[in-house]
Each structure stands twice: as structure tokens, then as C-alpha cells.
Amino acid sequence: MSKLLSRSLKRLMIYAGLVLVCSIPAYYFIFSRLWQYELNEHNVVITAEASREDSYLIIAFVTGLTVLFFALLIVGLILVNRRISNRLWQPFYRSLAQIKGFDLHRQQPVEFEKTDIDEFTELNQSLHKLIAGNVAVYNQQKEFADNASHELQTPLAIIQSKLDLLLQSQSLTDEQYNIIEEANKALARVTRINKNLLLLTKIENSQFMEKEQIDLSALLENTLPVLASFAEDKQLTLQTDIHPGVVVEGNKILIEILLNNLVTNAIRYSPANDVIAIRLDSQSLSIANAGTAPLKQEQLFKRFSSISSQTPGTGLGLALVKQISNRYGWQIDYAFSDRLHTFTLTF
């Protein structure tokens, strides 16, 4: 067990020392050759001029030799460093691959290999702790979503059943009946909000991870007739331009929710006797309905931002759309022009 830094440093120092030791005989050899050459050439007549010429020569040789060894040192260091790094960082890369391959949803156990380097051992231990913590929180959240669902739905069911029973009383006045109906409506809304909130939580918790190839064109064609009857109730015309064979990858339940929410929104907020235009091609899906004023774009996809007395929706429909688009890396945009609200989903 040793530190990462001391390992690589040791090897690099050994190499540098080796190069320096090698340079000593090289210097000795070059200088003795130089000396001999000078003796032969000039017969050691030391004049001021010759001595200056000598010093230039020596400087040139020393510089050349030093540059050579420096280059040797650098190239060697790079090579040695690369080799050491490759070997030293192996455990790190293996841990990295493990983390990359980890999927919180599938929760397969992560086993890090043992290494004899302090830092990596420490890193692996911390990662292990982190992942175990995340898995625990994830499971807790999932359980919470399930429990919250149960805990809330049952009292809601009791209220609902009691209202239905109350309705059967013989001596109800119109006023009392209307009070019950108002309560019924509010209850239906609470139920929907609860359902959608749970759905959002589930998507955030990375449930619904199963993916398949979905023929979006066919799915949309199947969805529209169901919704069309609601459009008819408002005398709306559905104008469709659906290119066949548009295939996306995703979870069927989520994609259905996404389509449903976008189309129902258009039906809900469109004035009566108008047209809803739905267009699907290989790049995008766009749904346009008439409107009078642009909506607040930055608020649109936030939870509960759209809720007001005029819009009795759950305030979660578009948040769900956004969440699902994010999951698949799709882009959802809103634009208002020519008195048309247009939502465009780009795959």
C-alpha cells in the first residue's frame, strides 16, 4: 500500500538519475576527443585568439550535449510517465467504468477491485458509501410514493363513498344536492392532482425505465379517436397531418401520457367551434389551437404555475410533459403567433 504520488515520483527520479549518470562518460569522452583534436590541429600554441576560438568551441559542444541529454531526459520522462500512468491508473479507470455502468434503477451491485494504492482504495470506499446511500434513498423514495398513494387514496375513497351515500337521502333539498356536487368536483380534482403528483414522483425516481420502439404515428392515430369524442362535445375539428412510420424509443405508458396531455390541453383550452391542428413528422410533433393572448412561457412547464380559477386543470399536465421530454432528451417548445398556441415536441 503506497501513495500514488510517491510511486510515480520514485520511478521518474530513478530514470532522471540514470540519464545524468550516463551523461558523465559522454561529457568525458567528448571533451577528451576535443582536447586531442585541438592538440593535433594547433600544437597547443596558446594565443589570445586561439583561446577565444577554443572557448567558443567548448561552449558549442557543451550546449549541444546538454540539449541532447535534455531531450533524452524529456522524451524518456514522457514515455516513462505514460507507462507508469497507464499501469498506475488502471484501478481508477476500472472504477470509472463501474460507475458509468451503474444504473440506479436496476441497482445491480457494484464491486470495486482491490488496489494497493491509498488514494484509489479511499476513492472506492467513498464511492461504495455514496452508491449505497443513494440506493437507500431511492428505495425509500419509491416506498414513499407507494405509501403516500395508499394513505391518501383510502381517505379520499371514504369521502367519496360517504358523499354518494348522502346523495341517496330521501329528503335532500336542491341546495343540499348542490353542496354535495361542489364537494364532488373538488374531490375529483384532488384525486387527479394526487395521481399526477405521484406520477411525477415516479418518473423522477426513474421508474418506467423499460424502453421499446414505439410507432408514434400509430399510437397517435389510436389515441385521437378516444379524445375526439371530447372534441366533438365542444364542436372542435381535429385537423391531422400524421406521417406514417414515425418511430421513437421510449416507455409506452409515458409516451401515451405525453400525447394525452398535449392533446387534452389543446381541447380544453381551445374556444368552442374552432380547429386543432396536429402534425407529426419524423423530426417533430406539433399541436396548435386557437387562443387570444400568449401564455407565460417561463411559467408554463412549472408545477402548479398555470392554476387559476379559470383553469380547473391539475396544474401538472405540462410539468409531466416536460419531465417526460427531458427523460428522452426531447425538446418541448411553446410559441404564440397568428392567434395560435403551438406546442412543438422535437425528437
Added chain:
Amino acid sequence: MKILIIEDEAALAQSMGAYLSDENYLCEFAATYKEAIDKIDVYEYDCILLDLMLPGGDGIKILEEIKAQQKQDGVIIISAKNSLEDKIKGLQIGADDYLTKPFHLSELAARIYSIIRRKQFGNANIVTQNELSINLPAKTVTVNDQPVTLTRKEFDLLLYFISNKNKVISKSALAEHLSGEIADMLDSYDFVYVHIKNLKKKLQEAGCSNYLKTLYGTGYKWEI
């Protein structure tokens, strides 16, 4: 007709019992896993309402037990969990229907009615009431032997009223029934009125007496 209500929430079980008892159903109750198993072992029921989360055991096991004993009892799962996996699992094991809490009692009555009719009459499943006759499998209606053409929603509504005879049904319950899974569509309940008006008109024009009464402005009751 005997119905077993397996539900640990006493207030809810009591509401269901009170509503169903009026409709000539005899209701028995089980509040725990053990009670439920004991009753199923000994008695036959026409329909069993099964809550999945019970003290002492998983409701799915009760369903498996019913199927293992090859009982013909109809089973409706009533669950607080609106999870698709649970629903598919339940129906695969052999439940006849799946209802998510909260629900309208009239919806429950309609589901029970349809299961009991299907189990007992099979393809000869024709409901007759004086001049009115409804063929459930074929989804056709005749008045004085003359066929009446109804849309799918009108037929649905008629059946809903028939299975909730002499009960006041609120407009919101009808809206929820008609919109089915797309509950987000429920902001305006006006569409209910249109369908009911058409249904009433068609039946009356065919010579059917007016069984469908309007109460308190927006409530409805099928009176016989």
C-alpha cells in the same frame, strides 16, 4: 346475490355495504387476510370485492387462493395503488375487474352488475324491463321489439342507470364514468347533459316510458 367485501377500512366497507344492500345484494365483510380466507373456504359468493392491502397478508394471495380452488366467484380488485403492474398482475391471475380508489359507489355497482350478469347468463345476457330490452353482449337495445340505435356512450349510460336502479346519480359520477381513463378531461361536466338528453329522446321516441328522472337540477335517477 351474495357479495363478500374484503376491505380493512371499516368506514369504506360500511359505505359499500349500505349502497349495495339496497340493490338486493347480501353483503358480508372481511377485514383481515385470515377472515377473508376463512370465508372463501366455506362459502360461495357471486362477487368478491378485494382490497389488495390487508392486515395479515397480501390480497393477491387471496386471489390466487380463489383461483386455486377453482371457484367461479367474480372478483373485483379495489386498490389504492394505481400501478399498472398491479393491475396487469391482478387481471392475469384471474380477477375480472380492477377499480382504483377513490371511486363512486355507482361505478362499483355498475361493475358488479356487469360481472354477475356475464357470469350467470353468458351469451344469453339480456336485461328486460317491461317494454325495454337490452342485449349486453351484442350491445343492442329494443323497445317493444323495435331496435333503438344508441351511440356507445348512450348505451354505456343506459347500462349504468340500469345497474343503479332507484339511486340518485350525480352528474360528476356520470362524467367520471364516461371519461374513463382520461380523467383530466373532467373540467366541464356539460358533455354529460348532451348524452343524457339524446338517450332520453331516443328512448321516448321509440315508445319507452320515462324511467329516467332528473332530480335537483343535475342529478339523475332510473326509477321503476
